[in-house]
Amino acid sequence: MSANQFKSPVVRWIDHRLPVFSMLHHTAHDYPTPKNLNYMWNFGSLAGLSLAIMIVTGIVLAMSYTAHVDYAFDSVERIMRDVNHGWMIRYIHMNTASFFFIVVYLHMFRGLYYGSYKAPRELLWMLGVVIFLLMMATAFMGYVLPWGQMSFWGATVITNLFSAIPYVGESIVTLLWGGFSVDNATLNRFFSLHYLMPFIIAGFVVLHIVALHRFGSNNPIGIDTKGPQDTISFHPYYTIKDVFGIAVFLLLLAMAVFFFPNAMGHPDNYIPADALQTPAHIVPEWYFLPFYAILRAVPDKLGGVLLMFGAIAVLFVLPWLDRSPVRSARFRPLFRIFFWLFFVNAIALGYLGGKPAEGIYVILSRVATAWYFLHFLAILPLLSMFETTKPLPKSISEPVLGSSGRTA
Amino acid sequence: MAKSDTNKNPAKGDVQEPGRRDFIVVATYAMAGLGAAAVAWPLIDQLNPAADTLALANIEVDISKIAVGQSITVKWRGKPVFIRHRTADEIARANDTNLDDLRDPQVDTARAEKPEYLVLVGVCTHLGCVPLGQKTGEVRGDYDGWFCPCHGSHYDTSGRIRKGPAPTNLEVPPYSFLSDSVVRIG
Numbered sequence: 294m295s296a297n298q299f300k301s302p303v304v305r306w307i308d309h310r311l312p313v314f315s316m317l318h319h320t321a322h323d324y325p326t327p328k329n330l331n332y333m334w335n336f337g338s339l340a341g342l343s344l345a346i347m348i349v350t351g352i353v354l355a356m357s358y359t360a361h362v363d364y365a366f367d368s369v370e371r372i373m374r375d376v377n378h379g380w381m382i383r384y385i386h387m388n389t390a391s392f393f394f395i396v397v398y399l400h401m402f403r404g405l406y407y408g409s410y411k412a413p414r415e416l417l418w419m420l421g422v423v424i425f426l427l428m429m430a431t432a433f434m435g436y437v438l439p440w441g442q443m444s445f446w447g448a449t450v451i452t453n454l455f456s457a458i459p460y461v462g463e464s465i466v467t468l469l470w471g472g473f474s475v476d477n478a479t480l481n482r483f484f485s486l487h488y489l490m491p492f493i494i495a496g497f498v499v500l501h502i503v504a505l506h507r508f509g510s511n512n513p514i515g516i517d518t519k520g521p522q523d524t525i526s527f528h529p530y531y532t533i534k535d536v537f538g539i540a541v542f543l544l545l546l547a548m549a550v551f552f553f554p555n556a557m558g559h560p561d562n563y564i565p566a567d568a569l570q571t572p573a574h575i576v577p578e579w580y581f582l583p584f585y586a587i588l589r590a591v592p593d594k595l596g597g598v599l600l601m602f603g604a605i606a607v608l609f610v611l612p613w614l615d616r617s618p619v620r621s622a623r624f625r626p627l628f629r630i631f632f633w634l635f636f637v638n639a640i641a642l643g644y645l646g647g648k649p650a651e652g653i654y655v656i657l658s659r660v661a662t663a664w665y666f667l668h669f670l671a672i673l674p675l676l677s678m679f680e681t682t683k684p685l686p687k688s689i690s691e692p693v694l695g696s697s698g699r700t701a
Numbered sequence: 702m703a704k705s706d707t708n709k710n711p712a713k714g715d716v717q718e719p720g721r722r723d724f725i726v727v728a729t730y731a732m733a734g735l736g737a738a739a740v741a742w743p744l745i746d747q748l749n750p751a752a753d754t755l756a757l758a759n760i761e762v763d764i765s766k767i768a769v770g771q772s773i774t775v776k777w778r779g780k781p782v783f784i785r786h787r788t789a790d791e792i793a794r795a796n797d798t799n800l801d802d803l804r805d806p807q808v809d810t811a812r813a814e815k816p817e818y819l820v821l822v823g824v825c826t827h828l829g830c831v832p833l834g835q836k837t838g839e840v841r842g843d844y845d846g847w848f849c850p851c852h853g854s855h856y857d858t859s860g861r862i863r864k865g866p867a868p869t870n871l872e873v874p875p876y877s878f879l880s881d882s883v884v885r886i887g
Binding site: 349350353356357371374375376377378379381382533536 | 729733743744746747748749751752753754
């Protein structure tokens with residue numbers, strides 16, 4: 294942290310008083326990273342990039358958006374038609390929101406597969422779940438802002454959930470609405486909070502990275518690094534790998550923005566909100582569908598709400614549900630099977646969340662919801678007690694380098 | 702595969718002449734810079750006036766109903782524009798002025814395409830107030846043109862500054878007559 298090799302006297306003057314350059318150097322150069330990370334480790338940086346894109350495009354959109362029920366929808370159309378490059382900035386904002394969730398879900402699934410939530414990284418995992426929750430709140434409020442039919446009715450449905458709380462439910466909903474229904478007061482406060490929350494997310498991302506740097510990244514075989522023979526410096530190897538990942542990400546994002554900008558949205562949101570007409574099928578954005586399916590699977594209103602929030606609460610306590618000392622699924626053949634079952638089940642829940650709550654879909658939703666909780670609350674604890682894991686290699690380098698891979 | 706003499710030993714940092722690695726590093730940074738510029742431009746350009754603002758950059762005004770001696774005010778690009786149908790007397794006084802008496806010398810013919818109609822931006826060139834003199838009964842100042850109440854600038858029948866702190870004459874916006882009864886401003 295001292296005696297750094299910065300040549301420029303200006304840099305040294307600043308760094309002596311505010312060691313920001315030393316910090317950056319330490320993070321990039323000195324920071325030892327396992328040398329066997331695969332591309333599943335790219336999604337963290339992609340999530341950070343997505344957050345940056347959302348903040349920049351969002352601040353720019355806020356310059357032309359009007360948060361009033363009489364003007365909101367038209368102000369968005371004005372952005373699309375009159376503001377220079379407005380259509381592009383708007384499409385980037387709405388598609389990057391979807392990409393942000395894709396990337397974060399993949400990031401979370403990586404964590405589940407390789408046991409990145411296990412000791413000593415429990416807090417890192419929990420901070421991540423907090424970020425996920427904040428993202429969902431931000432996205433929910435953001436979707437209300439264009440004041441289309443789905444904006445209005447999605448807001449109505451989700452805010453109505455809180456009326457399930459006994460005794461105080463109705464009062465809470467009135468408090469949230471600022472009135473007797475989702476209306477101008479609601480829209481205004483959602484705009485304010487939607488602008489605020491990404492910066493809170495950014496704060497938690499900083500904590501998330503600080504927690505990560507405490508013990509360093511996990512790796513695909515889930516074994517701690519034993520020394521410098523197991524690591525490489527983050528810069529230039531993982532910086533350039535992340536840049537490559539970013540290039541692929543931006544290519545896919547550009548394909549969406551320029552060729553299929555409305556593919557992940559719902560056409561009903563291009564109809565101005567009408568409090569007197571409910572759309573035939575109210576659906577949230579795709580990234581909420583699994584939780585929406587869980588909500589509707591339970592026949593009881595309060596039960597559905599509790600189980601929906603429970604689905605995320607269960608993620609918080611995951612490090613204590615899965616206590617297997619073996620981190621990576623590579624050495625846990627039974628766990629691996631259940632992991633993929635969980636993955637398929639999550640996709641199924643997403644699919645079912647988009648379907649009307651009728652017939653076979655109801656039954657399947659209940660089965661899928663049950664499986665979701667069974668996985669976390671029963672299968673994982675049982676596996677950690679009874680699974681026979683495969684023998685672990687001695688170190689990261691050892692299977693490749695042989696005896697020279699061992700510590701001295 | 703022993704052709705990499707030019708790079709000597711890449712593990713050491715003592716490469717003397719530029720090699721393939723330097724090229725690719727410079728190329729990467731250059732592309733990143735171009736990419737950053739390409740991203741930045743739309744984000745900055747969106748601050749420029751939007752299409753609907755630009756559409757209001759020109760207005761067409763029907764001047765056929767303005768009586769002789771009467772003035773109207775229209776809004777153009779967010780500012781007031783004075784259109785005065787001048788009397789013969791006002792035109793004569795504007796022409797008879799000695800240019801040496803003017804702080805910002807301009808002949809009247811340079812300021813009015815057709816002498817009967819004077820088209821001016823109604824913003825005082827001192828600190829931006831809207832001068833009086835448009836409505837009947839309003840003070841017109843010592844030179845019978847316009848009077849700015851904020852700091853006492855007097856403009857004459859051609860909208861030129863005569864007395865008071867304003868440095869220049871009232872601005873003449875770009876305008877053209879589409880017909881005898883319609884003028885296009887901007």
